[in-house]
Amino acid sequence: MLDECRSFGLMSGHKLVVLDAAEQLVNESTRPMLDRYAEQPAEGATLVLRAETWRPGNLDKKVALVGAVVKCEPPREDQAARWAELRAKKTHGATLEADASRMLVDYFGPDLGRLDSELGKLAVAASAAGGTITTALIERMCRSSRPFDPWSVQGEVLSPSVERAVSAVRRRVAETHKDQSVPVSIALVQLAAKLHGVAAGVHAGENPEKLAKTYKLWGESKSAIQSAARSLGPDRARALFRRALDVDQGLKQGLGRADRSLEVLAAEIAQAMRETL
Numbered sequence: 001m002l003d004e005c006r007s008f009g010l011m012s013g014h015k016l017v018v019l020d021a022a023e024q025l026v027n028e029s030t031r032p033m034l035d036r037y038a039e040q041p042a043e044g045a046t047l048v049l050r051a052e053t054w055r056p057g058n059l060d061k062k063v064a065l066v067g068a069v070v071k072c073e074p075p076r077e078d079q080a081a082r083w084a085e086l087r088a089k090k091t092h093g094a095t096l097e098a099d100a101s102r103m104l105v106d107y108f109g110p111d112l113g114r115l116d117s118e119l120g121k122l123a124v125a126a127s128a129a130g131g132t133i134t135t136a137l138i139e140r141m142c143r144s145s146r147p148f149d150p151w152s153v154q155g156e157v158l159s160p161s162v163e164r165a166v167s168a169v170r171r172r173v174a175e176t177h178k179d180q181s182v183p184v185s186i187a188l189v190q191l192a193a194k195l196h197g198v199a200a201g202v203h204a205g206e207n208p209e210k211l212a213k214t215y216k217l218w219g220e221s222k223s224a225i226q227s228a229a230r231s232l233g234p235d236r237a238r239a240l241f242r243r244a245l246d247v248d249q250g251l252k253q254g255l256g257r258a259d260r261s262l263e264v265l266a267a268e269i270a271q272a273m274r275e276t277l
Contacts, residue, residue, distance in 0.1 A: 001017065001025075002033070004017050004045075005017050014044055015046070016048065019049050021051065022051040023054060023055075038062035038063050038066060041067075046067075074110045074111070075110050077106075077110050080105045080109075080110035080112065081102050084115050085098070087119060088101075088119050092119050092123035093131065094119070094123035094126050095132045095133065096133045097132065097133065097134055100133050100138055103135050103139075104119075118142060119133070122141060125137060139174065150190060150191075152172065153168050153169060153172050153187045154188070154191040155220065155221070155224065157191065157270055158191070158228050158269070159270065160270060160273045160276075160277055161270060161274075162267045162274070164270070165266040165267055165269065165270035166263045168266070169259075170259065170263060173258070184262050185247070185248050185258070186248075188262065189244045189245065192237075192244035193241055194225050194229070195229045195237045196240070197214070198237075199229040199230070199232055199237035200238070201214075202230055203233070231273070232272060232273075236272060240268070244269075
């Protein structure tokens with residue numbers, strides 16, 4: 001790597017040498033060599049060390065004298081949404097509605113480069129409609145590139161709002177590639193199975209932490225599902241699980257419209273949660 005930095009470029013006067021996973025290279029045996037290079041870097045090259053994790057040390061101080069140590073983190077989703085609104089207006093001459101900015105980030109994540117690319121296309125399309133980018137325009141023109149996240153449906157369905165539950169299922173079914181209903185159906189069956197298992201376990205006096213490990217509950221979903229399961233109780237949770245299995249089986253047999261069946265199932269789970277309040 002250092003030889004590459006020091007050698008002359010054949011095609012250009014300055015080279016950019018990028019090393020990924022640099023944390024695997026920088027250790028006790030290699031730090032002295034890197035320290036010496038940082039003291040006298042090659043004038044014809046820029047060396048970029050990119051790392052997932054980094055332990056600050058003397059190398060950082062020496063790099064800071066001739067270059068920069070930059071902590072690169074993606075923005076939070078709310079920050080990305082605000083950035084998209086400003087970017088749409090200043091760069092693309094369009095107005096991005098607040099709901100539309102959140103939907104755009106929901107579709108593509110907080111990757112600013114990807115968001116800017118999508119904003120450019122949407123701004124052109126919006127120019128014929130007063131220059132405003134709406135959720136309807138995004139739904140018509142964009143397809144989500146994000147991997148399907150089951151909790152994005154499950155979390156909404158656990159809320160005591162039937163409207164939110166149905167909207168979440170409708171949105172996810174519309175944006176999921178290939179078989180549009182399969183991942184949403186799996187997510188709802190998994191949710192019902194976890195509710196049933198946790199509710200039965202709590203009723204039997206099992207340790208909540210052990211139940212969380214058994215049913216792979218972590219993060220935000222852990223407390224939400226545990227609370228919902230306790231509120232429902234084992235009998236009602238069992239009934240919802242059976243209902244979810246029936247709907248999933250019906251979809252596999254080609255019975256009815258998949259989107260409507262899943263919306264009804266989501267509404268039933270949300271209604272059950274509302275009735276526990």
